[in-house]
Amino acid sequence: MSKDKQKKKIYKPKPISGFPEWLPEYRVVEQQWMDKIRAVFESYGYCSIETPSVEELEVIAAKGEDVDKEIYVLERLQADSNDKKDARLALHFDQTVPFARYVGQHFNELTFPFKRYQMQRVWRGERPQLGRAREFYQCDIDVINVDSLPIHFDAEVAAICYEAMDAMDIGRVQLRISNRKILMGLLAHIEIEDSVGVTRIIDKIEKIGSEEVARILKDDLNIPSDQIQEVLTLVQTKDIPSIKALNDEMQEGIDELSFVLNNLKHLPDHAIVADLSIVRGLDYYTGTVYETRLLDIPEFTSSVCSGGRYDDLASNYINKKLPGVGISIGFTRLFEVLHHYNHIKAGKKSPADILMVLPSEKQRALASDTARTLRNRGFKVEMYHAPQKIGKQFSYAEKKNIQYVWIPPFEEGNAHEVKNLDSKTQTEADPNDWTIS
RNA sequence: GCGGCUGUAGCUCAGCUGGUAGAGCUCUCGGUUGUGGUCCGAGUGGUCGCGGGUUCAAACCCCGUCAGUCGCCCCA
Known part of the structure; x- marks a missing residue:
């Protein structure tokens, strides 16, 4: 990997007037x-x-x-x-x-x-x-x-x-x-x-x-x-x-x-x-x-x-x-x-209801199974993409306006937990019967 | 297509009568062990729209050009 200072030529993106697009x-x-x-x-x-x-x-x-x-x-x-x-x-x-x-x-x-x-x-x-x-x-x-x-x-x-x-x-x-x-x-x-x-x-x-x-x-x-x-x-x-x-x-x-x-x-x-x-x-x-x-x-x-x-x-x-x-x-x-004229209230940045925390690579299968169970029950669930610090995963959910963060057990035998980022409450939950209250 | 105004960081802008660029927000990282919005700290990021001219020296002055924007025409 060379640390060359020569910059890649970037074509500076700009909107094309009259062709609207939205976030x-x-x-x-x-x-x-x-x-x-x-x-x-x-x-x-x-x-x-x-x-x-x-x-x-x-x-x-x-x-x-x-x-x-x-x-x-x-x-x-x-x-x-x-x-x-x-x-x-x-x-x-x-x-x-x-x-x-x-x-x-x-x-x-x-x-x-x-x-x-x-x-x-x-x-x-x-x-x-x-x-x-x-x-x-x-x-x-x-x-x-x-x-x-x-x-x-x-x-x-x-x-x-x-x-x-x-x-x-x-x-x-x-x-x-x-x-x-x-x-x-x-x-x-x-x-x-x-x-x-x-x-x-x-x-x-x-x-x-x-x-x-x-x-x-x-x-x-x-x-x-x-x-x-x-x-x-x-x-x-x-x-x-x-x-x-x-x-x-x-x-x-x-x-x-x-x-x-x-x-x-x-x-x-x-x-x-x-x-x-x-x-x-x-x-x-x-x-x-x-x-x-x-x-x-x-x-x-x-x-x-x-x-x-x-x-x-x-x-x-x-x-x-x-x-x-x-x-x-x-x-x-x-x-x-x-x-x-600011008459439109922005919607959510993500359609997901739930962000599934990925505690560690070891728990990927568990997290992924849990996400699948919830999806089959009709929830929109996004899996976090890497086993990073939990704070990072929470802040990601916050930024994307995902209301619920699902925390699978970090150790076998423990319970699943869900945190509602709006009410700041966190409760134990079973993926087979949890519902949005 | 025609006329007025404007082009500085991703966004909003500052930059005094010319002396080779700054702020806020955003973004990234950090503030130790499993918990977000706030706060604090650090960092990334700019051919000053582009080309030419004047000048020892141009983001700043002049010319051109392109783009944006407002108005006109017309229309959702």
């Missing part, structure tokens, strides 16, 4: 949350599917040029010069598009209405910020049907997502619900052409205020003042039944939204609110739209759970009309934001 004590919480979401989704009979991380670029890019710049494409480091260009693969940037493709592809094998959930990572090449990553988990739940889909599903998916978030102990959340037909109906009635442009500005009303919205609509889009007033008045109305429909589209939107709200009456008061300023950009949404706020973290104003209804998302892939409605829980966003 064990937070990862365990992340998994618990996912389990809870899954349990709630399944309690309503939604099944799980998983699609590949990649889709053909053509499938993904179908959504429009605006998202193009956010798409990561997959490429081998040394691509052959004769690789086909038209079969490029790209990482999916949401789960709705892959879902639509999936339904189109497996149409004949699925039972409709098809209700599924999907909890996977998605990738977007954006500038990362708090609550905005480049690789993140979404928990999508959608229902899709042939020809038409009953409106009560619009209420059901909202109720499911509320229940799922409520199960995670993340404080109060509020779903804000709107129906695009109401605003679009008005815009059509007053003959505003650029509905996409208008809705995009309206979407910012809470962030920049109604005066600023009015100014932009006037200065940038040349909308007449009286029309702006009409739009702003509508968008700030909280009392849906009081709205006067100016055409069929508006009436339809009002009816649908009222129905959805009525079907969510069983939820707590703060949980659901109508908000006509929610329009969700220029998406494929055609009716109900949702956003969700964390009421206990007012500093964070972005939505943590959004979605809506779409008329025929899969029409690109199959010659059928397949309307659907769905919501996506922004899992990583939720987790990151709550972690940032």
Whole structure:
């Protein structure tokens, strides 16, 4: 062994911005949350599917040029010069598009209405910020049907997502619900052409205020003042039944939204609110739209759970009309934001219930047998890795948040003992009938 | 992709108007014989983001570059 001073070249590890990872004590919480979401989704009979991380670029890019710049494409480091260009693969940037493709592809094998959930990572090449990553988990739940889909599903998916978030102990959340037909109906009635442009500005009303919205609509889009007033008045109305429909589209939107709200009456008061300023950009949404706020973290104003209804998302892939409605829980966003504001209590660093002390090499077989007995009885038991000083073994248990330290007899004929590190009590114990008290 | 701010130990940071690096926490070991969190002691750990320039001398000044971060666009 030479004592050379020359150091090994170390590549200094650093986090990759936008690609979050967690220490064990937070990862365990992340998994618990996912389990809870899954349990709630399944309690309503939604099944799980998983699609590949990649889709053909053509499938993904179908959504429009605006998202193009956010798409990561997959490429081998040394691509052959004769690789086909038209079969490029790209990482999916949401789960709705892959879902639509999936339904189109497996149409004949699925039972409709098809209700599924999907909890996977998605990738977007954006500038990362708090609550905005480049690789993140979404928990999508959608229902899709042939020809038409009953409106009560619009209420059901909202109720499911509320229940799922409520199960995670993340404080109060509020779903804000709107129906695009109401605003679009008005815009059509007053003959505003650029509905996409208008809705995009309206979407910012809470962030920049109604005066600023009015100014932009006037200065940038040349909308007449009286029309702006009409739009702003509508968008700030909280009392849906009081709205006067100016055409069929508006009436339809009002009816649908009222129905959805009525079907969510069983939820707590703060949980659901109508908000006509929610329009969700220029998406494929055609009716109900949702956003969700964390009421206990007012500093964070972005939505943590959004979605809506779409008329025929899969029409690109199959010659059928397949309307659907769905919501996506922004899992990583939720987790990151709550972690940032210290709303997440760290979990245990180890899943083990018990640390089995290894008194000496001679007692390894005994310790190992005892551990096996306890495992067979359902306990999670970690064997200490070396016959080191007992103090060291205790401090290891302490550091890993393992509550019980099991001490096998140091000498034959003596009793086993267990110490509870929380209560500091130590008692004799039999591995065949000991229980956590 | 565009604009503001920031890059010193694993983490949080100090380092005065340029004189070749420090603290706290973490981590490792020790404070004797079979018992953890506290306390005490010691130790490991830094091409001062990277490259160039000015200077006798640069963590500090200048230029460039990269990265991070906040805001915008957009969105979960």
